[in-house]
Amino acid sequence: MTDRPVPAALRWLAALVALCVAAAAISGAVLYAQNLEQIRTHANAITGGDWKRGKTALRRYGCGGCHVIPRLAGANGQVGPDLTGISSRATLAGKLPNGPAAMRLWLMHPQHIDPGTGMPEQGIDEATARDISAYLYAH
Numbered sequence: 001m002t003d004r005p006v007p008a009a010l011r012w013l014a015a016l017v018a019l020c021v022a023a024a025a026i027s028g029a030v031l032y033a034q035n036l037e038q039i040r041t042h043a044n045a046i047t048g049g050d051w052k053r054g055k056t057a058l059r060r061y062g063c064g065g066c067h068v069i070p071r072l073a074g075a076n077g078q079v080g081p082d083l084t085g086i087s088s089r090a091t092l093a094g095k096l097p098n099g100p101a102a103m104r105l106w107l108m109h110p111q112h113i114d115p116g117t118g119m120p121e122q123g124i125d126e127a128t129a130r131d132i133s134a135y136l137y138a139h
């Protein structure tokens with residue numbers, strides 16, 4: 001069997017298909033990035049914090065030693081609940097209706113809200129609690 005040359009029209013078609021796939025992928029990525037940006041801006045607004053500073057604080061306090069935290073390298077602890085998508089959770093620690101104020105309170109004083117809970121008091125101040133909340137609600 002001999003190799004027949006691919007007709008030019010077919011090559012153009014293949015190129016066109018490849019171009020469409022690439023365009024779809026790029027617009028998908030752009031939409032994804034825009035959506036992510038909106039979610040982050042919203043999270044900053046409702047918490048009065050800054051999700052980027054929150055990320056640094058999550059590392060500093062070693063939260064990932066006890067929790068799985070999305071997009072935080074090495075945060076794969078199994079002591080406490082997975083914090084992925086925490087914004088859609090109804091309650092925090094099964095005690096408080098979930099919301100920015102409750103999240104702040106929980107992060108600052110888990111032992112006051114649920115004495116004896118496995119989550120320690122870490123002396124987190126309000127500004128840091130706002131930043132951490134922003135990160136958690138943005139992911």
Ligand code: HEC
Pocket residue numbers: 058061062063064065066067079080081082083086089091092093094106107114117118119120122124132136
């Ligand atoms: C020593 C382990 C430990 C550390 C460190 C820790 N936590 Fe927790 N955390 C827990 C446990 C255990 C719970 C579950 C408490 C409960 O339900 O009573 C919890 C609960 C939570 C919840 C509520 C989750 C839910 O699904 O209701 C949030 C939010 C949270 N932790 C965030 C953090 C953040 C942010 C840090 C770092 C500042 C942190 N935790 C540090 C153990 C820990």
